[in-house]
Amino acid sequence: MMIYISCAKTMTAHSKQKVPFTTQPFFLNEAKQNVMDISQFSSEELGRLLKINSKLAADNYFRYHNFFSDDNEGLPAILSYTGMVFKRLAVKDFSDDDFRYAQEHLFITSFLYGLLRPLDVIKNYRLEGDVKLPERGNISMFDYWKPVLTDFFIAEIKKQGGVLIxxxxxxMKELFDWKRVCREVRVITPDFQVYKNGKLSTVVIYAKMCRGEMTRFILKNRIENPEQIKSFEWEGFCYNENESSGDHWVFTMG
Structure with missing residues (x-):
């Protein structure tokens, strides 16, 4: 069984967390080329491209121009991202065996690196899927990665039993030929919703927290049978059979 989660916009370059080993990203050469292409933009152009303010633009201009510096050593991906999913994944108490298991069963999407394993060493960056680079023929990063990642993604899921959580x-579906993915492997999509005025709706912050907590739950418990995921409970969220359909599994609170 394979899990995949989204990258985060917020990152750190420092961590005291120890990991048993590190690896290189599968698509490091593509990432380096992306960096060289993006480095051609000025800070102002980068701000417009990424739709960010001038301070963030300046920070990321420095990141891209410092990318190949020997002083910029990078961190494992699972320690680099600091968004809510990663906060709730809470790897501070992960054992070496937890990290090893995560390395085999978890993918993290990245608009710069394509797909990452938790212990792949990466460097801080900011990039969006709808960014179009002239060197790419003005196609979006989504369209750039789709033919690169789809076969690889499917093959890796099949290696782990052919089930994707x-x-x-x-x-993030736009990074792949998603119809092909769904045809060739089983895709289970947990959905986290709350009742508002008698109707179910998604609250983004809750959804992100639950995604991180469920990822942690699967990794920590070494879950291989997807049916066991239905036992997941957190802060009142639990599996709702009546609202679920097929491989769309709804977890509700309240």
Whole structure:
């Protein structure tokens, strides 16, 4: 069984967390080329491209221009991202065996690196899927990665039993030929919703927290049978059979 989650916009370059080993990203050469292409933009152009303010633009201009510096050593991906999913994944208490298991069963999407394993060493960056680079023929990063990642993604899922637990945000499907993925492997999509005025709705912050907590639950408990995921409970969220359909598994609170 394979899990995949989304990257985060917020990152850190420092961590005291120890990991048993590190690896290189599968698509490091593509990432390096992306960095060289993006480095051609000025800080102002980068701000417009990424739709960020001038301070963030300046920070990321420095990140891209410092990318190949020997002083910029990078961190394992699972320690680099600091968004809510990763906060709730809470790897501070992971054992070496937890990290090893995660390395085999978890993918993290990245618009710069394509797909990452938890212990792949990466460097801080900011990039969005809808960014179009002239060197790419003005196609988006989504369209750039789709032919590169799809076969690889499917093959890796099949190596782990042919079941994908989709805990990424919806836009990440655009990194792949998603119809092919769904045809060739079983895709289970947990959905986390709350009742508001008698109707179910998604609260983004809750959804992110639950995705991180469920990822942690699967990794810590070494879950291989997807049916066991239905036992997941957190802060009142639990599996709702009546609202679920097929491989769309709904977890509700209240």
């Amino acid at each position: 989709n805990l990424a945000s919806n836009e």
